Amino acid sequence: MFREKIKVFDCTIRDGGLINSHNFDDRFVREVYKALSIAGVDYMEIGYKNSKKLFSPKEFGKWKFCDDRDIEKIIEGIESRTKISIMVDVDRVDVEDVKPKKESPVDMIRVASYVKDIDKAIFLVNNFADKGYETTVNIMAISRALDNEITEALNQLESECKANVIYIVDSFGALYQESTEFLVKKFKSILKTKEIGIHAHNNQQLAFSNTIEAIIHNTNFVDGTVYGLGRAAGNCPLELLIGFLKNPKFDIRPILDLISKEFIPLREKMEWGYIIPYAITGILDEHPKAAMALRNSEKKENYREFYESLVGDDLD
Amino acid sequence: MFREKIKVFDCTIRDGGLINSHNFDDRFVREVYKALSIAGVDYMEIGYKNSKKLFSPKEFGKWKFCDDRDIEKIIEGIESRTKISIMVDVDRVDVEDVKPKKESPVDMIRVASYVKDIDKAIFLVNNFADKGYETTVNIMAISRALDNEITEALNQLESECKANVIYIVDSFGALYQESTEFLVKKFKSILKTKEIGIHAHNNQQLAFSNTIEAIIHNTNFVDGTVYGLGRAAGNCPLELLIGFLKNPKFDIRPILDLISKEFIPLREKMEWGYIIPYAITGILDEHPKAAMALRNSEKKENYREFYESLVGDDLD
Numbered sequence: 001m002f003r004e005k006i007k008v009f010d011c012t013i014r015d016g017g018l019i020n021s022h023n024f025d026d027r028f029v030r031e032v033y034k035a036l037s038i039a040g041v042d043y044m045e046i047g048y049k050n051s052k053k054l055f056s057p058k059e060f061g062k063w064k065f066c067d068d069r070d071i072e073k074i075i076e077g078i079e080s081r082t083k084i085s086i087m088v089d090v091d092r093v094d095v096e097d098v099k100p101k102k103e104s105p106v107d108m109i110r111v112a113s114y115v116k117d118i119d120k121a122i123f124l125v126n127n128f129a130d131k132g133y134e135t136t137v138n139i140m141a142i143s144r145a146l147d148n149e150i151t152e153a154l155n156q157l158e159s160e161c162k163a164n165v166i167y168i169v170d171s172f173g174a175l176y177q178e179s180t181e182f183l184v185k186k187f188k189s190i191l192k193t194k195e196i197g198i199h200a201h202n203n204q205q206l207a208f209s210n211t212i213e214a215i216i217h218n219t220n221f222v223d224g225t226v227y228g229l230g231r232a233a234g235n236c237p238l239e240l241l242i243g244f245l246k247n248p249k250f251d252i253r254p255i256l257d258l259i260s261k262e263f264i265p266l267r268e269k270m271e272w273g274y275i276i277p278y279a280i281t282g283i284l285d286e287h288p289k290a291a292m293a294l295r296n297s298e299k300k301e302n303y304r305e306f307y308e309s310l311v312g313d314d315l316d
Numbered sequence: 317m318f319r320e321k322i323k324v325f326d327c328t329i330r331d332g333g334l335i336n337s338h339n340f341d342d343r344f345v346r347e348v349y350k351a352l353s354i355a356g357v358d359y360m361e362i363g364y365k366n367s368k369k370l371f372s373p374k375e376f377g378k379w380k381f382c383d384d385r386d387i388e389k390i391i392e393g394i395e396s397r398t399k400i401s402i403m404v405d406v407d408r409v410d411v412e413d414v415k416p417k418k419e420s421p422v423d424m425i426r427v428a429s430y431v432k433d434i435d436k437a438i439f440l441v442n443n444f445a446d447k448g449y450e451t452t453v454n455i456m457a458i459s460r461a462l463d464n465e466i467t468e469a470l471n472q473l474e475s476e477c478k479a480n481v482i483y484i485v486d487s488f489g490a491l492y493q494e495s496t497e498f499l500v501k502k503f504k505s506i507l508k509t510k511e512i513g514i515h516a517h518n519n520q521q522l523a524f525s526n527t528i529e530a531i532i533h534n535t536n537f538v539d540g541t542v543y544g545l546g547r548a549a550g551n552c553p554l555e556l557l558i559g560f561l562k563n564p565k566f567d568i569r570p571i572l573d574l575i576s577k578e579f580i581p582l583r584e585k586m587e588w589g590y591i592i593p594y595a596i597t598g599i600l601d602e603h604p605k606a607a608m609a610l611r612n613s614e615k616k617e618n619y620r621e622f623y624e625s626l627v628g629d630d631l632d
Contacts, residue, residue: 176528176560177493202521204556209525212492227592239592240520243599244492252599256619259592264617274590276543276555276575283559283568301580303572 002247005220007042009197010238013063014045014087015230019270022047023061028262029074032226035258037080039242040249043108045085046071051094071105083107087138090120101132108134112169115145118153122161129162136221138167138199142183143174143285150183154190165195165221170210173203173233173282177213184217197221200236202228203282205274207236212244226255227263229270232288233278271295276303284310318563321536323358325513326554329379330361330403331546335586338363339377344578345390348542351574353396355558356565359424361401362387367410387421399423403454406436417448424450428485431461434469438477445478452537454483454515458499459490459601466499470506481511481537486526489519489549489598493529500533513537516552518544519598521590523552528560542571543579545586548604549594587611592619600626 013029029046036044047063055064062070066086075084085108098109109128113121118137125135137157142150157166168183175183180198187196198214200207200223211222224238239259242252267273277291280303294306329345345362352360363379371380378386382402391400401424414425425444429437434453441451453473458466473482484499491499496514503512514530516523516539527538540554555575558568583589593607596619610622 177525178532204559205518205521205524205553208521209493216494228590237521237590237595240595240599243520243595253620253623256592256596256623260617260619274544274553276572279553279556279559280572283556301576303576304569307569307572 002245003215003220004247005195006215006245006247007221008238008241008245008250009043009045009085009221009223010036010041010225011045011087011199011223011235012225012229012238014047015225015235016270016272017047017061017063018231019229019272021060022063024063026073029063030078031258031262033074033080033082034078035226035254037078037082038254039251041082041238041242043083043085045087045110046074047086048092049086049088049097049109050092051097053094054092066106068099068104068106075105083134085110087112088124090114090117090124093124095124095127098128098131106133108136110136110138110167111163112138112140114140115142115149115153118156122156125161125163135163136165136167136197137161137163138169138197140169141171141287142168143170143172143179150186151190154187158191158193163194165197166191167197167199167221167223168214168219169199170201170207172285172287173201173207173278174285175200175210176206177210180210180213181217184214184219188218195220197223199223201230201233201282202235202237202274203233203278203288207234208240208244211236211241227259227267229263229266229272232272232292233274233282234272277306280307280310286310318561319531319536320563321511322531322561322563323537324554324557324561324566325359325361325401325537325539326352326357326541327361327403327515327539327551328541328545328554330363331541331551332586332588333363333377333379334547335545335588337376338379340379342389345379346394347574347578349390349396349398350394351542351570353394353398354570355567357398357554357558359399359401361403361426362390363402364408365402365404365413365425366408367413369410370408382422384415384420384422391421399450401426403428404440406430406433406440409440411440411443414444414447422449424452426452426454426483427479428454428456430456431458431465431469434472438472441477441479451479452481452483452513453477453479454485454513456485457487457603458484459486459488459495466502467506470503474507474509479510481513482507483513483515483537483539484530484535485515486517486523488601488603489517489523489594490601491516491526492522493526496526496529497533500530500535504534511536513539515539517546517549517598518551518553518590519549519594519604523550524556524560527552527557543575543583545579545582545588548588548608549590549598550588593622596623596626602626
């Protein structure tokens, strides 16, 4: 029996943009939007809203900035009930760039924040909520946050923040299901008035199972990406999530089509997925950046040396 | 804190042999055995013991038959505490081919059986146990067995069978963690005098997480294969399992080396892993054979058509 409150949230273009400097062309993004719409996916996150004072549009594609008119060109003429989301990072967005909801094609704004930046995240979310958007706070790198810091942040979020959803983000792909269960229960115990979300990375092939684990314990916002596309090891594969959920509104067929036609060719050009250096950073609860650097070097398959470079630091 | 009773069981050569008609050369098999030995893996399964009256050694490699002298050539001169296992299928083994343990390099014999063949499995296991081997019964395709049949089989195994371990085998990669938990608890409740094992397939990227789930509920024999090698979607990646377990006797380094040097090149020649048609058969709880046929055809990337061919049968 399905739980109607579960919302499937696709972040293919947003998270995938971290591999290609947000340079997906309009045709590709429209194909993704079309397929998600037919599949019944609830949200599609299309990119980041970064300040052009901080990042140059010459260096990055349009999905690092998400101008409303660029989004309008994607969704134009496609029948859809899929809502549009954008993400902002604390300290990288100019709130003046965000117009009131009624003037924008965007439905939801998600604020990515480390635990330590929670005050900044709350400021941003409340600004966007007041402008009429659905909002979330996505707590990144949760596997390395201290329990007392999480407790304090959650209490603040519950009492001061207008976000509809608070996300557990396993940025390093380090969580096993016992820790996922622990965190979801902790979030639920403090966040009485908000939904919980999960965004999992697939370093240890646990993104899908951690998402199921979160669902079992009443997480209702679940992130996925088509064919698991995303930085480094990528994300929870959307097709598996759709295959698992029993809500008859979802249809896996358009996603299968999309993978055949667009993602198999794309995988020849872009690298993501189960790759041993990303598994190693997941096992060690480390940011994947060292592994990403390795994959761009001649030593890309020297796994043992890479492992030893990470565990070899002197302890103090 | 680690649980000393947990035994890591590698079946790389045995399950991988299902892709290449058991044609791994001696050099490769010795490299695997060496690495597993240094890594501290408890068992290595090297192949099947099939009757040469039923299968021709001209059509299949030596690891479909596992003559003792072929095994001796592999392990010769390599210092190791890793035990050797072979697998037999019900109705395909000639029990006369199995010599007493004291004359053989084999330590364990695992009998693969469907629930319906449990009487035959018990007959074989008791024969091998009487010859001095450690033994298991591996109940295949458990996701499609009726609960009353499982109950009856487990009661028989508990009262009539000398096997040390009874395995849950998710042949189709169809189990989610809730069903894994259910099955492990059921097995534990009936099998008071035996250990439980799990052999998971990775169609839905759940082999590792289902193995963790089984460990949480006191499964002590856990199967994996190097880099997930195995038929179709493959198995639980041994490197993730070693990365997860906390017993200091395990060392992931030789496995990382082995993947770099042997398995990355091998993957260019043999196909296994997360491939959408195998995900589809997992989602639908079907044998992967239709997907394997698809992957050998020109329609190998026609996922939607393949999905529809499986769900399109008329109901009655």
